[in-house]
Amino acid sequence: MLSFAHINNSIFAKSPPFRTAAKRLFHAALSQRMKIIPISVLEDNYSYILVDDKTKEAAVIDPVEPSKILNVLSQTGAKLTSVFTTHHHWDHSGGNVELVAKKPGLAVYGADARIPEINYVCKDHEEFKLGTLTVTPLHTPCHTKGHVCYFVLDPATNERAVFTGDTLFIAGCGRFFEGDARDMYRNLFHVLMRLPEDTWVFCGHEYTRANIKFALSVDPHNEALLAKAAWCQDKTITVPSTIGQELLYNPFLRVNEQALKLAVSKSDPVEVLNTLREMKNSFR
Structure with missing residues (x-):
């Protein structure tokens, strides 16, 4: 089983977030090979450390506060x-x-020339390795034209995780700064929702409570959403989710459902998605 640690309050969890977490950062009995450490940075961002425990190789995802990461x-x-x-x-x-200055020789992956220090340009679905882990970049242009999600597989255990940046959030999706609703629909339904439902989702921001508040305004009778709302009330960190969980309560993934079509008075799923995003942009 994949393991992950909640750093800002030093809670380590080796099981899904709906279960009790242990109170230590690491546990000597762990045998998991893929470890993911979410780190709260800035006001509401997440950075992540990904470790292949077999080779002790690590990658960092969106390391905006290098000193904290290191x-x-x-x-x-x-x-x-x-x-x-x-x-x-x-x-x-x-x-x-700053990170490259402190750790020269790092491979910096991305798909946009605007990314500082980029030296490996990711091609869509072109796999590479982090130790024994397989990493697949998934191009998801919309929030920005060069946005990439990173799908990570441990071949030994079949454990899977995806780092979704600002494309998919828990109970939400990113703004369409450099794309439109059709682009985001493709990203969500033709890329991310085609991943296995047990894939862990690690997003770029802690927006969960605000997203759920909006989701309840358009999907108030959704039992999975109500349960998620109750669960997250006392949580400071709500990652990870899974693809399967998001399908149950994320309104931007339910645009083909009649309840959401009725809520926005649209029938075409792309129009439903666009209307939901416009509503969310001004929701308070």
């Missing part, structure tokens, strides 16, 4: 070799220059 990394015993940047916005790529 402090946590030092506790893992892993060697940092790579940076996975989801997109060029400062709150995701703004730490690249």
